Amino acid sequence: MTQHDTTRNEPQAxxxxxxxxxxxxxxxxxxxxRALRDIDLEIQRGEFLTLLGPSGSGKTTSxxxxxGFDIPTAGTIEMDGARIxxxxxxxxxxGVVFQNYALFPHLSVAENxxxxxxxRRVPKAEIRERVEKALSLVHLDGMGGRxxxxxxxxxxxxxxxxxxxxxxxxxxxxxxPLGALDKNLREHMQAxxxxxxxxxxxxxxxxxxxxxxxxxxxxRVAVFNKGRLEQVDPPELxxxxxxxxxxxxxxxxxxxxxxxxxxxxxxxxxxRLEAGTVVNIKVAGHPAxxxxxxxxxxxxxxxxxxxEGASAARVVEISYLGDARRVAVECGGVGRLTLKLPTGxxxxxxxxxxxxxxxxxxxxxxxxxxxE
Amino acid sequence: MLDGTRIWLWGCRLAGALVLGxxxxxxxxxxxxxxxxxxxxxxxxxxxxxKWYAAVVSTPRWLHAVANSxxxxxxxxxxxTPLGTLAALGLDRIRFxxxxxxxxxxxxxxxxxxxxTAVGVYFFFAPLGLANSLxxxxxxxxxxxVPLVLVTVNASVSQxxxxxxxxxxxxxxxxxxxxxxxxxxxxxxxxxSGTIFAFAASFDEVVIALMITGPGQKTxxxxxxxxxxxxxxxxxxxxxxxxxxxSAGLLLLLTAVQQRSAKQNA
Numbered sequence: 001m002t003q004h005d006t007t008r009n010e011p012q013a014x015x016x017x018x019x020x021x022x023x024x025x026x027x028x029x030x031x032x033x034r035a036l037r038d039i040d041l042e043i044q045r046g047e048f049l050t051l052l053g054p055s056g057s058g059k060t061t062s063x064x065x066x067x068g069f070d071i072p073t074a075g076t077i078e079m080d081g082a083r084i085x086x087x088x089x090x091x092x093x094x095g096v097v098f099q100n101y102a103l104f105p106h107l108s109v110a111e112n113x114x115x116x117x118x119x120r121r122v123p124k125a126e127i128r129e130r131v132e133k134a135l136s137l138v139h140l141d142g143m144g145g146r147x148x149x150x151x152x153x154x155x156x157x158x159x160x161x162x163x164x165x166x167x168x169x170x171x172x173x174x175x176x177p178l179g180a181l182d183k184n185l186r187e188h189m190q191a192x193x194x195x196x197x198x199x200x201x202x203x204x205x206x207x208x209x210x211x212x213x214x215x216x217x218x219x220r221v222a223v224f225n226k227g228r229l230e231q232v233d234p235p236e237l238x239x240x241x242x243x244x245x246x247x248x249x250x251x252x253x254x255x256x257x258x259x260x261x262x263x264x265x266x267x268x269x270x271x272r273l274e275a276g277t278v279v280n281i282k283v284a285g286h287p288a289x290x291x292x293x294x295x296x297x298x299x300x301x302x303x304x305x306x307x308e309g310a311s312a313a314r315v316v317e318i319s320y321l322g323d324a325r326r327v328a329v330e331c332g333g334v335g336r337l338t339l340k341l342p343t344g345x346x347x348x349x350x351x352x353x354x355x356x357x358x359x360x361x362x363x364x365x366x367x368x369x370x371x372e
Numbered sequence: 373m374l375d376g377t378r379i380w381l382w383g384c385r386l387a388g389a390l391v392l393g394x395x396x397x398x399x400x401x402x403x404x405x406x407x408x409x410x411x412x413x414x415x416x417x418x419x420x421x422x423k424w425y426a427a428v429v430s431t432p433r434w435l436h437a438v439a440n441s442x443x444x445x446x447x448x449x450x451x452x453t454p455l456g457t458l459a460a461l462g463l464d465r466i467r468f469x470x471x472x473x474x475x476x477x478x479x480x481x482x483x484x485x486x487x488x489t490a491v492g493v494y495f496f497f498a499p500l501g502l503a504n505s506l507x508x509x510x511x512x513x514x515x516x517x518v519p520l521v522l523v524t525v526n527a528s529v530s531q532x533x534x535x536x537x538x539x540x541x542x543x544x545x546x547x548x549x550x551x552x553x554x555x556x557x558x559x560x561x562x563x564x565s566g567t568i569f570a571f572a573a574s575f576d577e578v579v580i581a582l583m584i585t586g587p588g589q590k591t592x593x594x595x596x597x598x599x600x601x602x603x604x605x606x607x608x609x610x611x612x613x614x615x616x617x618x619s620a621g622l623l624l625l626l627t628a629v630q631q632r633s634a635k636q637n638a
Binding site for chain 1 (some may be wrong): 531535536538539540541542543544545546547549550553554557558
């Protein structure tokens with residue numbers, strides 16, 4: 001598996017702070033289903049790490065293992081240097097915000113917030129004080145007496161967040177917490193979450209299947225697919241330098257063209273696409289001649305025009321996005337391509353069935369190992 | 373079209389009222405007679421009087437029967453409620469083939485005719501010296517009552533959001549704390565309903581009581597039965613009316629509990 005995040009395969013530099021959590025070779029099987037396969041992952045102290053992937057990719061399983069609701073089939077999980085994979089959840093000191101909030105319906109908001117403190121035998125006066133502080137932290141001052149059922153979805157979300165923060169856990173896990181909120185509220189909560197993270201400096205691990213949410217919130221994103229960890233990197237690197245075809249297509253839109261390596265030079269390769277054209281492009285990893293690769297090019301990088309290396313294409317589909325048009329073309333020698341053309345730049349005149357010429361800038365193309 | 377629907381609606385209401393009347397009239401026929409001034413069990417009433425109620429309160433054998441019934445019902449509840457609750461919680465937790473079979477086995481006393489249970493219990497208890505004892509009656513009633521608790525608590529437990537238990541755990545609560553502070557309060561409506569059912573089942577039960585109890589352990593329904601056979605006077609009706617009042621009270625309590633829990637979950 002290719003990863004930009006090479007530091008974790010090398011000995012820790014003396015100056016680098018130790019990670020707060022380390023997954024080493026963690027696997028989880030449910031009968032014949034392999035939910036997680038040999039995961040290595042380090043979570044840095046204070047970072048906002050998102051576990052991103054489609055449903056069933058292993059991101060939630062990883063979270064459950066970290067929270068202590070399940071035990072890995074193989075591998076070890078360390079927190080602050082001590083192994084915790086067998087430690088019961090209530091001894092882990094990890095705050096969890098659940099997808100459906102999981103607020104206790106028979107307790108008031110204040111009692112919900114007091115729960116983790118009272119099980120830790122915090123004195124009553126201090127509990128009252130900390131509950132007040134937590135309520136104002138999430139802008140719910142004066143709501144302590146209400147029952148969860150009397151709150152809106154967004155307010156319940158804040159209570160769940162406050163309850164996970166109030167006992168000063170070592171880290172906070174968030175399991176798709178914004179999934180049930182409508183779009184405006186979700187964006188608002190994202191901003192608040194980011195703000196809270198900065199304000200408290202606490203390590204947050206966030207699970208989502210929404211890539212834009214992941215890119216918006218995270219210091220780093222770990223992309224899961226079919227139980228494997230595909231890439232762990234800051235959002236910019238994920239978008240600009242995906243390491244696998246899956247990451248390339250999951251983070252933003254991408255054209256993936258099948259091909260085979262024909263010749264190799266330093267850092268680049270000649271790849272013959274299935275449709276016939278040969279492109280000279282950058283390669284990731286260490287391919288050999290004859291290897292199958294996927295050539296990826298972002299829709300916004302393909303342009304219309306008569307420049308160098310332009311090829312003939314026929315427009316087959318157009319969808320209007322507001323600020324841009326997504327145009328699908330059938331391109332001779334290349335295959336089906338999607339273009340994203342900004343509104344106004346001549347794209348408005350293109351219609352379905354038109355014969356146009358498109359330029360695929362080879363500098364923006366990248367060949368990724370085809371692991372399917 | 374609208375008229376058709378309306379006729380249909382009123383037809384349903386009429387049928388409902390008839391069924392309700394059929395079910396309730398025998399009860400309402402008894403209650404006024406218990407206030408009869410005379411001693412004949414027939415209408416019209418010969419003036420109103422509470423003397424039959426006074427007779428109940430002043431007759432030792434009725435008081436003895438009431439005491440026996442209360443002792444037996446409360447003891448039955450004390451055994452059946454914890455057992456049924458634990459069984460419901462345990463069955464909810466584990467997954468294994470044959471689980472539904474075990475469930476069926478546990479609730480079978482509800483389905484088996486009471487007379488079969490009664491005869492079985494009698495032959496089982498007699499050699500053990502449990503026949504003709506309140507302890508034996510309590511044990512036999514517990515057999516009938518456990519399924520009632522199990523079924524009602526099971527309904528509550530299956531509605532319990534298991535995510536809440538995980539949440540409590542993640543917040544630092546050890547299993548017993550989670551059980552005490554989250555599980556029990558949330559399934560309490562089921563436990564209370566089950567307890568009411570168990571109490572009512574024991575308090576009204578006559579078949580097993582006939583088999584197991586001797587003259588010293590007569591319960592209220594048992595005494596009532598002998599009363600109707602031996603000396604049928606309005607005292608029996610007064611006792612019956614008291615039993616009806618208690619049952620109705622329990623039913624109201626049950627409804628109140630269920631409404632409260634429905635409100636909480638809303």
